[in-house]
Amino acid sequence: MNVISAGIIQFDVHVGDLEWNLEMVKKRIVSLAGQGVRLVLLPEMWSIGFANEHLNRFCQTTPTVLQELSMVSRNQHLTIIGSLPEEGATGVYNTAYVVDTDGSVAATYRKVHLFSPTGEDRYFKPGRKPVVCQTSLGPIGLMICYDLRFPELCRSLALQGAKMVAVMAQWPAERAIHWKVLLKARAIENQLFVLGANRCGADGDFVYAGHSRIISPSGEALARAGKRPAALSAAIDLNLVEQTRKRIPCLQERMPEGYA
Numbered sequence: 001m002n003v004i005s006a007g008i009i010q011f012d013v014h015v016g017d018l019e020w021n022l023e024m025v026k027k028r029i030v031s032l033a034g035q036g037v038r039l040v041l042l043p044e045m046w047s048i049g050f051a052n053e054h055l056n057r058f059c060q061t062t063p064t065v066l067q068e069l070s071m072v073s074r075n076q077h078l079t080i081i082g083s084l085p086e087e088g089a090t091g092v093y094n095t096a097y098v099v100d101t102d103g104s105v106a107a108t109y110r111k112v113h114l115f116s117p118t119g120e121d122r123y124f125k126p127g128r129k130p131v132v133c134q135t136s137l138g139p140i141g142l143m144i145c146y147d148l149r150f151p152e153l154c155r156s157l158a159l160q161g162a163k164m165v166a167v168m169a170q171w172p173a174e175r176a177i178h179w180k181v182l183l184k185a186r187a188i189e190n191q192l193f194v195l196g197a198n199r200c201g202a203d204g205d206f207v208y209a210g211h212s213r214i215i216s217p218s219g220e221a222l223a224r225a226g227k228r229p230a231a232l233s234a235a236i237d238l239n240l241v242e243q244t245r246k247r248i249p250c251l252q253e254r255m256p257e258g259y260a
Contacts, residue, residue, distance in 0.1 A: 004137050006164075006193075007037035007233035010212040010225045012201025013170070015049035018061055022047060025082075026072055028231050033076035037233050038101075039137055041197040042082030044145050044168040045094060049203070052123040059087035070103035077101050079135055082197075083111070083144055083168045091125040096142045096168060098133045107133035109142035113150055120146075132160040138238055141192075145169040148182045148196075151189065158190035158251065163241045165192060170199040173227070176209035187215040191244045191251065193236050200227055217244040 009028045014020045029040050047065050048058045062084045069080050079100050086095035086108070094111040110127025114120040130153055132141045141157030141164070148154075148167055157165055165186065171179045179198065187194040193216060200210030214223040214234040222234035245251060 002238045004039055004236045004238070005035070005037045005233055006039040006041070006195060006214060006236050007032040007035075007231060008041045008195060008197045008212045008214065008223070008225070009231050010043065010198060010200055010210055011046075011229045012208075013043065013046055013049040013199050015203060016051040016054065016058075018048050018058070018065070021049075022065060022068060026068065029072055029078070029080065030076060032231055032233060033078055035233060038078045039195075039236075040078060040080050041166050041195050042080070042168065043197045043199040044083045044170045045085065046082045046168075046199075047084050050120075050170065052119075055085050055092045055123060056087070059085045059092055062086060066097060066099065066105060069097075069099045070105075073099045073101060074103035079106075079137055081140070081142070081166050081168070086110070088125060092123065093127060094120075094124050094144060095127075096131075096144055096166075098135060098140065098142070101136045106135050107131055107142070109133075109144070111144040111147065112153060113146045115146040130156045130160065132157055132162045138163055141165040143167045145171060148179070148186065151186065154186045154190055158192055162190075163192050163238050164236065165190070165194050167194060167196040169196065171209045173207040173209045176211055179209055180211055180213065183213050183215050184219045184221075187217060188219040189250070191217045191248070192241050193217060193238075200225075200229060217241055 109131035141162030
């Protein structure tokens with residue numbers, strides 16, 4: 001499958017309100033599926049937000065959320081990606097789950113870079129490895145929010161064969177320009193598609209940027225949202241990845257010995 005219709009759901013996550021977030025997302029997914037979308041990306045911690053003081057309790061809801069997504073995925077025959085709280089052996093992780101078209105969890109990725117300015121490192125444990133998920137739609141690399149500021153991670157995904165990179169975020173409005181520039185930079189420098197799903201709305205005085213994007217390997221914004229809730233989609237032609245890399249062979253002409 002070389003041409004994929006991909007979608008992003010941007011919304012104001014209701015912190016701690018699992019029922020509202022889940023029902024809203026399911027309705028939006030079904031609506032996008034009716035438009036032919038086969039890949040849906042959700043924001044970071046979309047089911048409960050950063051309800052940090054109650055993470056242990058909300059980790060217990062993640063299996064139920066995944067069951068709901070699995071049912072929607074099978075019924076609508078699409079792939080769904082989003083991050084949820086995961087209870088691990090040594091603590092809680094901010095984990096991206098990929099639910100493939102057959103309803104199975106094709107891969108998980110634990111957020112590597114935790115955003116210390118907001119104390120994320122006090123509540124979560126960091127992941128330790130990059131993940132490229134082999135899905136029915138092709139290889140998809142996974143990143144979460146602060147990960148976007150680390151070009152080494154995205155480059156490792158490209159070198160492992162990713163043709164798309166899905167970025168889930170709760171990125172603030174005060175640094176919206178960074179979000180837009182970094183999404184484009186990661187796409188251009190790695191010559192692949194980048195999908196960025198960001199939260200919009202606010203928690204008290206803290207405002208989120210929105211501005212979700214689907215970026216082509218050449219840096220073109222194929223679909224974009226503003227500051228309000230939105231469901232956007234675009235056709236992703238995976239042939240463009242190889243065409244772009246053939247025209248300007250950056251990855252082939254890397255000189256790792258010169259970077260030490």
